[in-house]
Structures are given as C-alpha cells and as structure tokens.
Amino acid sequence: MPIDPEVRERVERLELPWNDFGLDPYGVSKNYLGVYFTALRFFYRTYFSVESYGIDNVPKRGRVMLVGNHSGGFALDGIMVTGSMFFDMEPPRLVHAMAEKFLARLPFASGISSRLGHLTGLPAHAERLLADERMLMVFPEGSRGTAKLFRERYTLVQFGTGFMRLAMKMKTPIVPFAFLGGGEAVPTIANAVTLGKLLGLPYIPVTPWLVAFPLPAKLEVYYSEPMMFEGTGAEEDEVVARHVEAVKDRIARLIDIGRRRRKGEIVPLPTARRSQRSLEPEGRAR
C-alpha cells in the first residue's frame, strides 16, 4: 500500500525516539503508522470529515490523558481521536489507547495494535507511557459506553475511577473531550451479547442494516482545557469520585454545546483558551 506523502511527512514529525529500524522502545512502527494513517486519512478527512474543536487546549508535549465519552458501537471514536491528534495537531502527536485485554489473545490484533502504540490495558503500561511523557487516551465508560443504543447516544454511563487515580499518581493533566456523531454513524438498535461471546468479544452492535458499517455522519471532537488534580491516587473513594464527577460534568457540558451546535444554535466554540474559560465555571479544576 502506497503511503500518502502527507502521512509520511507527519509520521516523521512525531516526536518519538525512533531507532534505525523506525521503531520506538514499545515497538511502535513508522511503517505500521504510515499504512494505518493512510487508510484513516480518507475516512477522517472525506468520509466523516471529522472536525476538531479546541485543539489548542491539548498540550503539545509532555504527559497528558485524553478522557472522553464513547460514541458509536465500536472503537470508531478512539480511531478518530488518533486521527485528530495526528492530522490536526501541530506537531502531530501519537495517541496511545489501552487495548482491551481480549485483543491480546487474538492473533494479528495484538501485534498490529501494539505496533500502532495501543498496548494491552494494564496499569503498568499506562504508568510507563505517562512516565515517558506520552499521550494516553481513556474512555472511562468502558465497554458499557460503546454499548449505548441510538436513543442513548448523547448520554453518559457510569465512569470508572481508575483513570483518575492514575492521573493523580502520575501527576498528569486530563484533557476532557466530547465525541459527537458516533451514534449517528453507527446507530445501534441492539447488542448481540451471545453472538459476541461466541466470537470472544463483549458483544456485537446491531444496526438497522445489521452490520456495524458506519454511515458517513459528521463526526466532531471538542477538547476542553486541561484539568489537574492534586494527590497521590491512593485517596479514599469519595475524594476520587468527586474528581471523576468534575471530569464527567465537563464532558457532559461539552456534549451539550456540541449537540446544540449540531441543531444549528449559535454557541461559542471552546477553541481559544479565553472563550473556554468563559464557558466553564471557576474553581472546579486547577
């Protein structure tokens, strides 16, 4: 597969410690990234024409966690956020997602996902990547979140708290983001749990046309200002849960802004830091 020249140039500009074989210490491969982003480019730019808002809020360097909502019956949201950081950031950044543990057992999936930077979802991996000043993407809703049905597409389900303990322990800023449009692209009417179990997956989303091939719906990502939470990560559940709620609230508000904009309302964009501040109440973070 010929690598797109723009993709090749952006892969070169990723600030990663490549060796002579074009590999970083985790086995992330320039060649694999080239093929992946070349394939993604069409979907990101043309098919879904993904828009990234507030991307200036994302730190250009250093450890950071992108924390967002799930939207769409499978990893469509995560894939497009990797595209957003790669195609719309200057310089581009590589997003490390934490791969589901069942992937590690599957042939091909485990190898390919780790060459693209998505290591198995283990605390040790997350801490090591952050200590290495990398960018981690987390969906605290977990697979409960991707299982959302069409009518639930703008809701948030319960957030796990592991990401917050990780962020506190590793002194890592959290950039909350909202992902919109996944529910329209993959309108899930039901989840086939038994069939999924047979195939070693948590479930399989069922759409009106049965398979989960996404429609060319408009996809949008809204990034908010970074939030920093002091502590060690070993605090009591109540403390951590309060912080988690703060992140969840911010994501919910971003979803709301995006939703009103999709309806045609004129709502200020959370692009520049100044307009962002006017949108957010004070004292929640920092």
Place this chain on the structure above:
Amino acid sequence: MRILVPGLAGRLGRMLAERLLQKGHDVIGIDRRPFRDAPSGVEMHELDIRKRAAEDVFRRVRPHAVIHMATVTHLLVESEDRYRINLGGTRAVFEHSAAYGVEHVVFVGRHTYYGAAADSPLFHVEDEPPVGISSFPQLADLVAADLYAGSALWRHPNIVTSVLRMVYTLGPTGHGTLAKFLRGARVPTILGYDPLFHFMHEQDFVDALVVAVDARPRGVFNVAGPRPVPLSVIISETGRTNVPLPGPLFSAALGRFGLPRLPRGALDHIRYPVTVDASAFVRATNYTYAFDEKATLRSYREAFPRPIAAA
C-alpha cells in the same frame, strides 16, 4: 581480586575469563566440561560444583568474588537433571561462599524468569513475581534457582548478592536460546504474532558481569542492552526467512523441515514478549552497552550467515 567462576568453560564463560584477566584479576574456574586452551592465568578445576572437591577449591582459593554461571539453560537437557544441577549447584555456591568468606556473589540468571503471557506487561520490573511457570514448566528450575539466589540477600547478609536477570545474548559465538533459534535459514514464527525480543551482544553481556563485579550492587537486577526489537525484524536483519505458521501446525512442524526443536511451553515465548526494564542496574553500576540493536544483529549475521539450503 581472586574471582571464582563456576561454569567458566561455557562460551560466555571463556569470554568472561579473558575480560577478567585483562582487568588484572585472578580467575579460577570450576566446570564439569573441559576448558581446552584456557589462557594462562586461568586456574581451571574440571569438576562438578556440587561435589566435595569443589568445596576444597573454595577453601584453598578463598575467592573475593564468585560469578555463578553454572546453570544449564538448554531446554533439551532432561528437566529433572537440570533441576538438580541448577538448584543443587546454586545451593553449593552460596553455602561455600558463606563458609569461606566470599564478599560478593553474582548469580547469572535469565530474563525468561518473568515468563511470556498475553496479559504480562512490557518492561518487567524486578519485584514482579514469575507468572510463566504454569505454561512452561521446563523453566521452573531457573525460576527456583533465581528465587533461591535472591533469598541469600537475607540468609547471608554478610555476602553482597547480585542476582542478574540477563536478556538473550546474540553474537559471534552463537551461544544462547535466541541464537540457536535463529540458526537455520528458515525461522518459524506463529502466524499473527510478532513479539518484541530483548537481546544484547555477548560482549556486552560479559561487560555487564565485569561491571557488576566492580560495583557490587546488592539486590535483584534486570540487565539489558539496547531496546527490544520485533522477532520479524530480528529474522530479516539476520538474513533469515520468516516462516509464519498457524499455531497448531507450528507444533507439528517443529524439529522437521530444518526447523528447530522447541518444547511446547516455549511457544508462548514466540507469541508474547518478555522485555525488561534494566534502569535499576544502570543506576546502580553506570553500565552502558557498546552494541546497539543493529550492530548486534549484524555481528550475529556475519558469524552465522544464512545457511545454504539443505541438499
């Protein structure tokens, strides 16, 4: 210093002997295998470390330091035999060292201690337990020897014990598990899996032992050279052909068609990575490696060019 090395007649042991002599140490070797053409300056005792005569060597020589390399790692050696040699030998080394005033014991262990599994993390740290034994019982003796050596840290507080978990070696002698696995023209892999492999040049391996003797770090340390590399890259950079086989077919094909022979449990080691975080050893000793991943692979390829296809 007088340095006693059980296992000196192995290929890495011979390289170590030369480096220690260069540094001006007295080198005393104990090995069941003969050490022909041993360099002058090496005092060689051809005997089993577990035998009474080995204790006499300790008593007479009174070494300052012991580098214990007398562990059998070939997976082809009968498991029970290996168990006795590896555990009995390690026990003898520590008992004699305690009895005859040895100041520092270096146990040369293996990074395969950590085991390979789908859910094990990249870059193991020293305090992790060994999780791979259940799937690969052939490694149990090495794991047990490693843990036994580590227990010397509290059992013999007067001895400085360094337990080193070394990654695979590659280099001109062709010694070691990975080197042997790569020997043929075709190297089998499991379709759909391409794990990272952690390896270091033989010379760097030996240098790490020399550095450990100088710095005397107390504790358990992973030792590695350059960063790990996917198996597919290792195969292509050493001029071999990658033969990916579906899992079940792989087991059936081992030992045939010029493919190496491997125990069943070893399959996990070509499915999943075993990589280590060696930063603690670097902090404790200021160790630096000389051969990066490319140079290491090249030196193996030059010593062992791709074999001409079997007639």
